[in-house]
Amino acid sequence: MGGQKGGSWLPFLYDNDHRWPKIERKRRYCGTGFGRSDCGGGGLNQSQKLSGKTVPALLSQFLQREPHHIVFASKRNGRWIDRSARECFEYIRKAMAGLRALGFQKGDCVCLLAENREEWTLTDWAAQWLGGSTTAIYTTSSTSDIEHILNECEAKFIFCSNQELFEKLGDLGRYPSVKAVVLWDDFDGMPKEKAGVPVLKEKEFLKDSLSVEEASQLALEVDPESRSILLYTSGTTGEPKGVELTQKAFTANIHQMHNAIPLEELSLTMSFLPLSHIYERSLQTTVVLIGIKVCFAESIEKLVENIAEIRPDMMIGVPRVFEKMFVKVQEKLRESSVAKRLVARLSFEIGKRTVPYRLKEEDLPLSLQLPMTLANLLVFKKIRAITGGRLKFFVSGGAPLSKEIAEFFFQMGIVILEGYGLSETMILSVNRPGKIRFGTVGLAFDDTEFKIAEDGEILVRGPQLMKGYFRRPEQTEEVFTEDGFFKTGDIGKLDGEGYLSITDRKKEIIITAAGKNIAPQPIENKIKSFPFAEQVCVIGDQRKYLTALIVPNLEICQSWARSKASGVSGSLKSVRDCVESKAVQDRFQEILDEVNKDLGRYATIKYFRLIDRPFSIEKNELTPSMKLKRRVIQENFRDQIESMYPPEDRQATASQSS
Incomplete structure (x- = not known):
């Protein structure tokens, strides 16, 4: 995308070795069906479009039309092994027969506890094909979350990838609804049964198979109103809740993404x-139906x-991925x-000037x-090599992406x-x-409406919304307005052209002792835009001022410490060394001084404390999707937090909250 278009007097900008990434936006389909026309692309040659009201x-x-x-593709024994549409359909038919043999019935729920792999997706599709649904558990989930999810959703069958995750289930007797466990990778000493x-x-499990005819007929019999996915929320403020998504909603979302994203x-x-993440799951099905090959890392x-x-x-990513990429690039530049x-700095200045065009x-x-061509050849092309050199774009979701980081990558x-x-x-x-509008999440999909409530909460209505929370009718009723809008719990703004920007989660808004409402996430993102900061948690609810952990x-602190300008005496061998280093503390104070320049006085960070270990899932400080559990963090680091507030402030806070 970008650069001089066809007919440029700099043709070498687009040859195989030096081409500037462009996105071809020519549409290769018509109507609302899926697939490509006879002109092909992506290895497909479909003269008819896919149509249907359910994923199966x-x-x-799709799988029968282009069997080859x-x-x-997955890497096994050092080689990437492909799986064709015919082989996928064969696996699905075997999995359907296996589920039936175990007693699977329409409406039953299957649980998947595994890393990303072909079997994960194919088993998910098989369960839906039989009129059931799947729930997925993050491999990083705690034992208590696993038990809560399995028992609430009453999953009858669990699929695990390996011994480690099988053992994480613990005593199978704790799950009264479970009828069988299937392991994709068996191991020495694997039991034939556990707790009965x-x-x-x-x-x-795959010893038998349904016929092509029976499977084809069953796909047509799936009810669009039936549950496709039982997805559990990450549980930032309490127990994970089950979200019921129907076949109709899933299919509507596939159509919407197909129409919005140039695939x-x-x-x-x-x-x-x-x-387990809705972004990866829904987009993966969408790209498969378009004909894009999915390789599993x-x-x-x-x-x-x-x-x-x-x-x-x-590729599909989340902001944490781009933050880590940003840090790596900064580290490489610092060590150059x-x-x-100097060449890199000039190149980014040139890149910045090209952004509006x-x-x-x-x-x-x-x-x-010419300047941009040279910047591309000397700097940007080498950085883009970390993405393989052919990447047209990332799709990002799951959390707000820092505007500064989005612009940084776009420049190159x-x-x-x-x-x-x-x-x-x-x-x-x-x-x-x-x-593209940096700092926003773009325009609403087809048939999707946004509006902003009086308190700033984003409300949304559309065909892709959930049916409700599983067995929680009162909570379901609470999150919908009378006219069918879902209360997202996010605070945001809509500009005059319909671009939506997200400020923060409504429940995470900090209300200071002076009554000021402050969104912590944008401040945290500004601090994390400096590669020295790995994680940040802003504190200040019912306090006189804001502080930060x-x-x-x-790695960045160590790299910086090796430079003469750092003033660090000795080496930094651990995060504890960083925390205790006066030079490192001074560097972070400089960073916060820089961040504070762009903040209103009431939103500035007055004090900070460096923490000698990362926030973790194991200590219940992060959700499986890596979101901060602020209440837990504040409890676990209470001493460090209280050291930033003098006794008189603590007394004032206590009196206001009593």
Whole structure:
């Protein structure tokens, strides 16, 4: 996207070695069906479009129409192994037969506890195909959350990937509704039953198969109003709640994403966000139905290596991924020679000047064409190599993305299309090529309405909304208005053109002792835009002023400490060393002074404390989707927090809250 378009006097800008990333927005379909026309693309050649009111109906057509099309790829024994549409359909039919043999009935719920893998998705589709639904548990979930989810949803069948996750289930006798557990990767000493519950190897489970004809017919019989997904919220303020999403809602969302995001010219993506996350799950089904091949990352640790091997042209990410990429780029630049740092600084200045033109997909003026070409060749192309070099764009969701980070990546040709959605609503909006506005989550999808309540809360109405909270009718009623709008719990604004910006979660708004309402997340994001900060939690509810708990980034602090300008005496071997270093503390004070310049006086950070360990899921300070549990953090770090407030402030706070 961006750069001089066809007919440029700088043709080498677009050759195979030096091309500037562009997004082809030519539509290759008509109507509301899925798939591509005879002109092809992505390895598909479909003269007819897919149509259907349920996910199984769409999949049944897709998998049978192009049997040789490669749907998935996974790395096994050092080699990427493809799985075709025919092989996927065969697996699904075997999984359907296996579920039936275990006693699966229409309306039953299957639980998936595994990392992203082909079997995860294919088993999910098989359960839906039989008229059931699936619930997914994050591999990082606590034992108490696992027990709560399994017992509330009354899952009858659990699918685990390996011994570690199987053992995480603990005593199967705690789950009275469970009839069987299936392991995709068996292990030595694997029991045949546990607490009276059969434990099956994948081969045993897949020993039979439904016929093509029966499976095709069953796909047509799935009720659009039936439950497709039972998705559990991350539980930032309490127990996870089950969200019921219907086939009708899921299919509507697939159509909406297909119409909003330019996917037709893409061919390859990498799956690494947990499939328990609604963003990954819904977008993965959408891209499969478009004909985009999905490659599963081996692990987060091997993600960079896998990306270099696969070279995807689109990926789904969350802000934490981009924050870490940003930190790595900053670290590399800091360790470069003076000359290289100067070239990088000039390149980013040039990149910044091109942004207004590229956002509108306009030709660059002649005065910027050659400078931008050189910046691309000398700096940007090398940085983009970490994404494989072919990436057209990322789609980001799950939490607000820092405006500064989005602009930083856009300057060098890495486009991030930020969107918005919740467990209860699926995906609602996204920025689109040619219609990107930094700091917003874009425009609403088709048939989706946003409005802002008097207190600033975002309300939304659309066909992709949940049916309700599972077995919680009163809570369901509380979150819907009389005219059918869902109360998102987010605070935000709509501009005159319909672009939505998210400020923070309504429950996380800080109300100071003076009655000022302050959203902590934008402040935290500003601090994290400096790579020295790994995690940040702003404090100040019912207090006279704001303070912050900050976890330093050890690698960045170590890199900085090696420079003569840092003034650090000795080496920084641990986060504890960073916390205790006067030079590091002074550097963080400089960062906060810089952040405070752009904040209103009442929203500035007066004091901070560096923390010697990261906030973690294990200590219940983060949800499985890595969101802060602020109440737990404030309890666990009470001493550090109270040390930033003198006794008279504590007394004032106590008297106001009593």
